Each structure stands twice: as structure tokens, then as C-alpha cells.
Amino acid sequence: MAPRTCALCENAKAMLKRPKTGQQICRECFFYVFETEVHNTITQSKLFQPGDRVAIGASGGKDSTVLARVMKTLNERYDYGLELFLLSIDEGITGYRDDSLETVKRNQQQYDMPLKILSYDELYGWTMDAIVSQVGRKNNCTFCGVFRRQALDRGAAMLHVDHIVTGHNADDIAETVLMNIKLVMRGDIARLGRCTAICTQGEDTIRRSKPFKYAYEKEIVMYAYFKKLDYFSTECIYSPDAYRGHARVFLKELEAARPSAIIDIIHSGEAFEVREEVKAMQRVQQTCKRCGYMSSNDLCKACTLLEGLERGMANAGITDRGRKQLDLQGPAPDNLRTIPFFKIPSGNPIIAIETAS
Amino acid sequence: MITISVKVEFSGGLELLFSNQRSHTVTIPSTDPATSKPTNLQNLIFHLRDNLLKERVGLFVENDTVRPGILVLVNDTDWELEGEGDYVLKDGDEIVFISTLHGG
Known part of the structure; x- marks a missing residue:
């Protein structure tokens, strides 16, 4: 096949086919449109105020590493006036989290952001290693999930930040919509509304948002690859098959057949409206x-x-x-x-x- | 038999299926003996599956192509722009496989 030229600059060689639009674009235009779309998500949803202190939930994985890079870039380019922090939770999983935290520490140097690490051991007196040795491998993910959510809020409170941003991407959100449809049939409709919300805030919690809500996983990975970002990608030793969930596999198959499926699912999740009298019953x-x-x-x-x-x-x-x-x-x-x-x-x-x- | 040599790289966690080694140099025949056609990327994927893959075949190949969620780059270009499995390999090509399915 003859090399194609970029659909945007009509100059450089196209290097990537965008899943969202099918457009074939070059590396530089890709960086520009990817960053600009995240910027548009941020401004249209009015996520931040100048002077906000914002913690980036950082695991060392691809999504949060790209998020840290993009947040730093946009904060400087558009003068958001944000004070950015990295916040990592150390679950205490030897051979997994200790290695990924090394990646976060390198990110701290590369992006010049203060880093706070809060461990389960410090907060709960239990590491995941200790929990697994007591409960075995059956329900350990329940402990980890509940403990992590609360640890992030508590770490954010220690940092006195106004806001936590996480690297959840469009694929993650579409997957959650699919899984929550099951819960809706069981009667828990509130979750569906919450999972597609770009920003959630209860009375007693710190604002949480997902600037990558509309960013495809493919583009996040390509961004990390083209920018040669340093990220960690090993399966959790206690849940080696966690990423093979049925919803994820199904979603990837849908995407292969029709790349817009991911965004379509998010939009249908957003279109669910919960009636007031139903909300009141919750x-x-x-x-x-x-x-x-x-x-x-x-x-x-x-x-x-x-x-x-x-x-x-x-x-x-x-x-x-x-x-x-x-x-x-x-x-x-x-x-x-x-x-x-x-x-x-x-x-x-x-x-x-x-x-x- | 004429052979070509390509550089293959695995990342994003995929290297774990290939002896935890990211970079490999792979030598394969320049034509597919079964069809007598020039060796393409699909032939390479089968070659990797049959010769280098150490565990859990289903996590790399599905329905005669890479599993959905694995990105493939041909000399740093998205393989979707290069004809995917039909891309005819050249000596010295660099093929990168990145899993998007591991941790965030």
C-alpha cells in the first residue's frame, strides 16, 4: 500500500487510524487532537477553577501516566492555574505495586509534581499481602476495591486538594455501563447515572473527575508509545485474570466490528434518566x-x-x-x-x- | 530457502507471554510455503504463535488474527493503515505488538 498522507495537515505520513472517526492522521496532528479533545472535555464540563489543587490518582499504569502528562501539558498550554499533585495508593502487594510505585516515582521526577503515597498498611494496618494470607484469593478484590476508594479520598484530604482526577477512559466507562445494565435489571438504577457522570461529588466527598471519559484506550496507548512514556503494565498477582472480564472481551469485539460502539454505549448510558420518584426511593x-x-x-x-x-x-x-x-x-x-x-x-x-x- | 529477518517487540504486558522478553529478532521464509505467496503479517503472527509463544495462546491469537485489544504497529505505523494481516513483510521491518488490556 502506498503511504497515505495525514487527513488533517495533508502533509506528513499518516501513522494512526482514529477509532472514533476513522480519520488517518500523522503523529503530530494526533498529539494535537488528542490533547485538544481532553481540553474540550475539561472546559465544556467546567471541571476546574483557577487556583484549584488537583490530585492525579497515579498507579504507574498507562492511563494515569498519560493523564499526568496531558494534565501538565494542558495546565501550561491553557494556563488553567492548577496546582497538580500525584497521589498513589500502595496496597502492599509485593512484586506488583512496589514495582509500579517505582514508575510513579520516576513520573514525579519527569513531570516535576509533588507525590504523596498512602499505604493500606498506614491507613488500615493491613497490607494486601497480609489480607490475602488471611482470606485467600477468593474475595480479596472486594477488600482491595473498597479500601482503595476510601484511601484515595483520604490521601486527597491529606493533600488538601479540591479535586481528584483519575485515568478512567472511554473503554472503562463503556464497560461499566454494560455491567451496570445487569444491576439496573436488579433495580439499582442510580449506578448507571453515576458511572457515566464525568464528575461526581457527594456532600462529604472530594470532587472526582475523569478527563479521559471520551478518550479511547487505543489512543491513550498510542500516545504513550509515540511519546515514549514510562509506564508499568503487569497483571496484579492476586487477580491475574481480572482484565479478562466478559464485559471487556465483549466490548473489544464490538469495537473491532464497529469502532464507534464505545462512544455509542457511553451516550446511551448518559441518556438514561432516572425519574425523581425513583431517586427518592434510593x-x-x-x-x-x-x-x-x-x-x-x-x-x-x-x-x-x-x-x-x-x-x-x-x-x-x-x-x-x-x-x-x-x-x-x-x-x-x-x-x-x-x-x-x-x-x-x-x-x-x-x-x-x-x-x- | 530465502529468508527475511524482522524485529518484533512486545509490550503493554504481552511480553509476559513471550518468556518476558520484549525484543526478538525473527527469521522466516520470504514466501509462505503453503500458498507460495510473499510472507505477510498474518504469517508472522502464526509463526510467533507456533514458535515463540510460551503460554496462553488464546491471549494472543483469536480467529486467525491478534486478539481484539492488541495494537499492532508496522515500522511505527498503525497496522490498520498498512492492510493489517495482508501487509507483505520486508527484510528489516519492525513490528510492535502492544496489549491495551493490562492494568490502568
Whole structure:
């Protein structure tokens, strides 16, 4: 095949076919349109205010590494006036997270951003290695997911940031829409609305957004490849098959048949409207009586899981039966290890962060 | 038999299926013995599957092509612009396979 020229500059050789549009474009035009589309997402959704302190949830993986690079580029190019931080959660998984955190530390140097690492060990007194040695490999992802979500908010509170941005991309969101359709059939419609929202904020949580909501995974990976970005890509040792979920495979097959499928699914998720009377029936959010974090019960999920671990009944936070068994053992002992009380910060941070040296 | 030599690189986690080695130099016949046609990228994918792949075949090849979610670059260009599996290999080509399916 004869080399084709870029559909945008009509000058350089086309290097990439955009999945969203089918356009064939060159490397430089690709950088420009990719960055500009993220900029448009940010400005159209009015994600930031000048002076905002923004933490980038950084795992060392492709999405968050590209996000850090693009956020830095756009902040400088368009003068957003943001103060950017890297926030990493160390789950305590030897041979996986310790290696990926090395990547984040290099990103810190490369992008010249302060980095805060918060570990499960520090926050909960348990590493994932220790949790897996107690609960085995069956439900460990439940612990990790619940603990990570709360750790990100708590790390952000320590940094006194106004906002957390995460690297969730269009593929991730479309996948979540597909999985949540199942939940809708079961009656949990609120999730569908939440999962396509670009920005979520409860009364007691820090704003969270997804600037890559409309960015295809293919383009994120191509961006990282062309820019030679340093990222980490190893499967979690406790969940080697996690990325092979049915929804993901199905989505990739849809994309192969019709590349716009991903954006189409996001749009259909957005088009679901939840009627007010249905919203009113949903459980009210409250705060956890033990740790102050948002919760739909007296105790938040993390506190329940932690209590189960501490009392040697790890199922307490997983099944209703486990919870009942725990309750039968009587109330939590006074000397139970708990999570520090959560408070949305105001004023200046008083914690030490690792600054680029 | 005339052969050609191409450089093959695996990344994005795909290297784990290939002895955890990212870069390989692969020598293959310049024509496909079965069809007598010049060797193309699909022939290379089958060659990699049959000779270099160490585990979990299904994570690399599916329906006679790479599994959806694996990006392929021919001399740094998206293979979708080069005819995908029909691209005829040249001596010295650089072929990169990147998995997009591993961790974010």
C-alpha cells in the first residue's frame, strides 16, 4: 500500500487510524487532537477553577501516566492555574505495586509534581499481602476495591486538594455501563447515572473527575508509545485474570466490528434518566458512625471489612450471613483497630509530601 | 530457502507471554510455503504463535488474527493503515505488538 498522507495537515505520513472517526492522521496532528479533545472535555464540563489543587490518582499504569502528562501539558498550554499533585495508593502487594510505585516515582521526577503515597498498611494496618494470607484469593478484590476508594479520598484530604482526577477512559466507562445494565435489571438504577457522570461529588466527598471519559484506550496507548512514556503494565498477582472480564472481551469485539460502539454505549448510558420518584426511593447517604466516611449503613464498608479482619471473621463484610455471625459474637471490642476519622479538609495541609529532588 | 529477518517487540504486558522478553529478532521464509505467496503479517503472527509463544495462546491469537485489544504497529505505523494481516513483510521491518488490556 502506498503511504497515505495525514487527513488533517495533508502533509506528513499518516501513522494512526482514529477509532472514533476513522480519520488517518500523522503523529503530530494526533498529539494535537488528542490533547485538544481532553481540553474540550475539561472546559465544556467546567471541571476546574483557577487556583484549584488537583490530585492525579497515579498507579504507574498507562492511563494515569498519560493523564499526568496531558494534565501538565494542558495546565501550561491553557494556563488553567492548577496546582497538580500525584497521589498513589500502595496496597502492599509485593512484586506488583512496589514495582509500579517505582514508575510513579520516576513520573514525579519527569513531570516535576509533588507525590504523596498512602499505604493500606498506614491507613488500615493491613497490607494486601497480609489480607490475602488471611482470606485467600477468593474475595480479596472486594477488600482491595473498597479500601482503595476510601484511601484515595483520604490521601486527597491529606493533600488538601479540591479535586481528584483519575485515568478512567472511554473503554472503562463503556464497560461499566454494560455491567451496570445487569444491576439496573436488579433495580439499582442510580449506578448507571453515576458511572457515566464525568464528575461526581457527594456532600462529604472530594470532587472526582475523569478527563479521559471520551478518550479511547487505543489512543491513550498510542500516545504513550509515540511519546515514549514510562509506564508499568503487569497483571496484579492476586487477580491475574481480572482484565479478562466478559464485559471487556465483549466490548473489544464490538469495537473491532464497529469502532464507534464505545462512544455509542457511553451516550446511551448518559441518556438514561432516572425519574425523581425513583431517586427518592434510593437509600440516603449518611456518614459512618465509626470513621466518618460516607456510607449507606451505620458502618461503612471499609470499617465492616476491617472489623471482620481484626476479629478473624473476614466474611463479615462480604456476606449478610458473615455479618450476622459477627453480630452474634457481640459488639466490637473497645480496643479494635479502626480507621482514623475522616474529615474534609479546610485550610493548609500540614503533612509531608515527597517533593521532586 | 530465502529468508527475511524482522524485529518484533512486545509490550503493554504481552511480553509476559513471550518468556518476558520484549525484543526478538525473527527469521522466516520470504514466501509462505503453503500458498507460495510473499510472507505477510498474518504469517508472522502464526509463526510467533507456533514458535515463540510460551503460554496462553488464546491471549494472543483469536480467529486467525491478534486478539481484539492488541495494537499492532508496522515500522511505527498503525497496522490498520498498512492492510493489517495482508501487509507483505520486508527484510528489516519492525513490528510492535502492544496489549491495551493490562492494568490502568
